[in-house]
Amino acid sequence: MIYQDNSNNTSRELGILLLRLFIGGILLFHGYSKLHDISFVKIQLENNDFPTVLAYGTYIAEIIAPLLIIIGYRTRFFSMIIAINCLVAIFLVHRAELFVIDPTTGGWAIETLGLFLGGAISLICTGGGKYTLSQRSSWD
Secondary structure (H helix, E strand, O other): OOOOOOHHHHHHHHHHHHHHHHHHHHHHHHHHHHHOOHHHHHHHHHHHHOOOOHHHHHHHHHHHHHHHHHHHHOOOHHHHHHHHHHHHHHHHHHHHHOOEEEOOOOOOOHHHHHHHHHHHHHHHHHHOOOOOOOOOOOOO
């Protein structure tokens, strides 16, 4: 039997809100840095024999999706977009670092990307919570 403590719903909902704000807010900085130049993304796609037009998907995954997650609109769907973006970034750019410990910090070489991926997967599982713009769809 699974025990469910309903007395902490406010704490849980606040936790989901904070997760949305932090994942979306911090990822926006990555998207903003690519607003004026996505040549690096295009080069990575070209080096892996993918069409460079896919680089513009970065704007969806790193600007639009985080904004919509912050406001709580279709949180599960846009978290899935972010998770896919993280997996593509690992495959295209960071696959050599997947099992590397950074000698300077002692942390995982791609820990920021791992945290974005983990946060996005967590939001896919939980949804946007109570404090959201939309709550009527299974994608919320």
